[in-house]
Amino acid sequence: MQQKTVGTHKRPKWVKSGEEELCPECFKAVGDKNRYKLICLLGSSTEGMNVGAMTKKLKLTQPTVTHHLNILREVNAVNREERGRERIYRLNRSAHCFEDCQIPYN
Ligand SMILES: [Zn+2]
Numbered sequence: 001m002q003q004k005t006v007g008t009h010k011r012p013k014w015v016k017s018g019e020e021e022l023c024p025e026c027f028k029a030v031g032d033k034n035r036y037k038l039i040c041l042l043g044s045s046t047e048g049m050n051v052g053a054m055t056k057k058l059k060l061t062q063p064t065v066t067h068h069l070n071i072l073r074e075v076n077a078v079n080r081e082e083r084g085r086e087r088i089y090r091l092n093r094s095a096h097c098f099e100d101c102q103i104p105y106n
């Protein structure tokens with residue numbers, strides 16, 4: 001029996017399509033349901049969003065949203081842009097998670 005070396009984590013049930021087995025990086029991005037909701041929320045926005053808007057939409061606390069965003073930035077799934085005093089987050093649609101592992105974001 002051959003062992004896969006790349007996909008090591010089973011795709012969570014809340015992610016409806018994409019590779020059956022995710023690499024550790026992608027699993028880190030979508031392994032938490034709220035974190036995946038955040039991906040979909042940012043995926044639906046072309047303009048990008050600030051933390052306040054995401055907090056409202058997802059009914060999560062600001063520290064929770066910030067925590068998830070930091071993890072998403074670690075795996076390069078999300079970019080942050082400073083616009084004056086505001087910090088705008090955008091989904092990095094060309095990230096490995098979406099291009100190679102085919103994780104849907106809408
Ligand atoms: Zn991957």
